[in-house]
Amino acid sequence: MRLFTLLAGSLLAVGFLQGMTASSALAASRYREFPVPPYSTPVAITAGPEGDLWFTEVSSNMIGRMTTGGAVTGEFSIPTKDSSPFGIVTGPDGNLWFTEWYRNKIGRITPAGHITEYPLDSGLRFPNGITAGPDGNIWFAEGGYDQGVGPGIGRISPAGVITQFGVPASSRPTDIAAGPDGNLWFTDGGANQIVRMSPAGFVTGEFSIPTAVATPEGITSGSDGDLWFAEFDGNKIGRITTAGAITEFPVLTVNGRPQRISAGYDGNIWFTESIGKLGRITPDGTMCESAARLGTDLNQITAGPDGNIWFTESIGDAIGERRVGSL
Numbered sequence: 001m002r003l004f005t006l007l008a009g010s011l012l013a014v015g016f017l018q019g020m021t022a023s024s025a026l027a028a029s030r031y032r033e034f035p036v037p038p039y040s041t042p043v044a045i046t047a048g049p050e051g052d053l054w055f056t057e058v059s060s061n062m063i064g065r066m067t068t069g070g071a072v073t074g075e076f077s078i079p080t081k082d083s084s085p086f087g088i089v090t091g092p093d094g095n096l097w098f099t100e101w102y103r104n105k106i107g108r109i110t111p112a113g114h115i116t117e118y119p120l121d122s123g124l125r126f127p128n129g130i131t132a133g134p135d136g137n138i139w140f141a142e143g144g145y146d147q148g149v150g151p152g153i154g155r156i157s158p159a160g161v162i163t164q165f166g167v168p169a170s171s172r173p174t175d176i177a178a179g180p181d182g183n184l185w186f187t188d189g190g191a192n193q194i195v196r197m198s199p200a201g202f203v204t205g206e207f208s209i210p211t212a213v214a215t216p217e218g219i220t221s222g223s224d225g226d227l228w229f230a231e232f233d234g235n236k237i238g239r240i241t242t243a244g245a246i247t248e249f250p251v252l253t254v255n256g257r258p259q260r261i262s263a264g265y266d267g268n269i270w271f272t273e274s275i276g277k278l279g280r281i282t283p284d285g286t287m288c289e290s291a292a293r294l295g296t297d298l299n300q301i302t303a304g305p306d307g308n309i310w311f312t313e314s315i316g317d318a319i320g321e322r323r324v325g326s327l
Contacts, residue, residue: 030290030322030323031292031320031321031322031323032070032320032321032323033292033293033313033318033319033320033321034066034070034071034072034318034319034320034321035317035318036055036057036064036066036072036317036318036319037057037060037072037075037317038317039059039060039317040057040058040059040060040062040064040317041057041058041059041060041314041317042055042056042057042058042064042299042312042313042314042317042318042319043055043056043057043058043085043086043299043300043312043314044056044085044086044087044088044098044299044300044312045088045300045301045302045310045311045312045319046088046089046090046096046302047090047302047303047304047305047310048065048090048096048111048305049090049094049095049096049111050111051067051068051305052065052066052067052068052073052305053065053066053067053068053302053304053305053310053319054066054088054090054096054109055088055312055319056085056086056087056088056098057075057085058084058085058086058101058314060075061077061078061081061082061083061084061085062075062076062077062078062085063075063076063078063085063088063096063098063107063109063113063115064076065113066319068304068305068306068308068321070319070321074113076109076113076115078100078107078115078117079115079117080100080103080105080117082102082103083100083101083102083103083105083107084100084101084102084103085098085099085100085101085107086098086099086100086101086127086128086129087099087127087128087129087130087140087175087300088130089130089131089132089138090132091108091132091138091158092132092136092158093158094111095108095109095110095111095158096108096109096110096111097109097130097138097156098130099127099128099129099130099140100117100127101126101127101128102124102126104119104120104123104124104125104126104127105117105118105119105120105127106118106120106127106130106138106140106154106156106162108160116160118156118160118162120142120154120162120164121164125142125143125144125151125152125154125164126142126143126144127140127141127142127143127154128140128141128142128143128173128174128175129141129173129174129175129176129186129187129218129219130176131176131177131178131184132178133155133178133184133199134178134179134182134183134184134199135199136157136158137155137156137157137158137199138155138156138157138158139153139154139155139176139178139184140153140154140155140156140176141153141154141173141174141175141176141186141187142154142164142173143172143173143174144172144173150166150167150169151166151167151168151169151171151172151173151190152164152165152166152167152173153165153167153173153176153184153186153197153201155201163201165197165201167188167195167203168191170190170191171188171190171191171193171195172188172189172190172191173186173187173188173195174186174187174188174189174216174217174218175187175217175218175219175229175260176219177219177220177221177227178221179196179221179227179242180221180225180226180227180242181242182199183196183197183198183199183204183242184196184197184198184199185197185219185227185240186219187216187217187218187219187229188206188216189215189216189217191206191208192208192209192212192213192214192215192216193206193207193208193209193216194207194209194216194219194227194229194238194240194244194246195207196242196244205244207240207244207246209231209234209238209246209248210246210248211231211234211236211248213233213234214231214232214233214234214236214238215231215232215233215234216229216230216231216232216234216238217229217230217231217232217258217259217260218230218258218259218260218261218262218271218300218301219261220261220262220263220269221263222239222263222269222283223263223267223283224283225241225242226239226240226241226242226283227239227240227242228240228261228263228269228281229261230258230259230260230261230271230272231248231258232257232258232259232274233257234248235250235251235254235255235256235257235258236248236249236250236251236258237249237251237258237261237269237271237279237281237287239285247285249281249285249287251273251279251287251289252279252287252288252289253273253275253277253289255275256273256274256275256277256279256289257273257274257275258271258272258273258274258279259271259272259273259274259298259299259300260272260299260300260301260311261301262301262302262303262309263303264280264303264309264324265303265307265324266307266324267282267283268280268281268282268283269281269282269283270301270303270309270322271301272298272299272300272301272311273289273298274297274298274299275297276291276292276293276296276297276298277289277290277291277292277298278290278291278292278298278301278309278311278320278322292311292313292320292322293313293316296313296314296315296316296318297313297314297315297316298311298312298313298314298320299311299312299313299314300312304321307324308321308322308323308324309321309322309324310322
């Protein structure tokens, strides 16, 4: 898994921000960039319930909070050491929920910074992507690489009650999103599929991606009533209807390696490329992209409370903002 690459890359990148030349700085008309503490390795980011951004810090084992002005106003230590917090989402209860990838737990943090942890069952399920479900619960993907523990999809209620659902042993769930049809949809890198699951936990559709070894990662619901996903190794953006029909759109940059994806308030779909570019695709498939900072490994992405697009720079220890408009 690339998590370990990110950890190593963050150590090598300390001081990178300070060493940038004026010519390599982000264009002020398009981007703003805000450093976070060194060695933190921000990965996931989401819009919080009170107008701030919240993000996971894998290396420093914290949850961070940032204003839309770029000020880090809080870093909250996770009680379990070396938990590797990965995904994060705002829940219907007004709290933030996050996955602890390496310590087999789901965490909840209040807007005031109080953290509660909920352990999964025995073994390491490696919870990854997380989303607010259509049923008022929180849902998360489980990679399940540990011996004796298969992959799965988990559900946790606002009260902390956990239910886990098995998926085929060949699966490798990475990210999950609530669909416009009232179901859960997740990317399956092991079987090279997009999978549909009912809120009752039944798999109701497995849809093969036309490109072999596409390695689907992020997934999101679009304003067009379809779901969109990023193909890391396929170097494409995919669209799937709720009936399961898939269309693929090649990324403009060769080996751009799109990772995560989010619907913007402008009605378009935005995605990160690990080489340091940000892409946008319209509902009709028109794509464009621009460089944020090459070599930084843009990771997860979200529509911010200010209407703009926010993303993490895992190598480089920064949070970026892209003003919505022409790319």
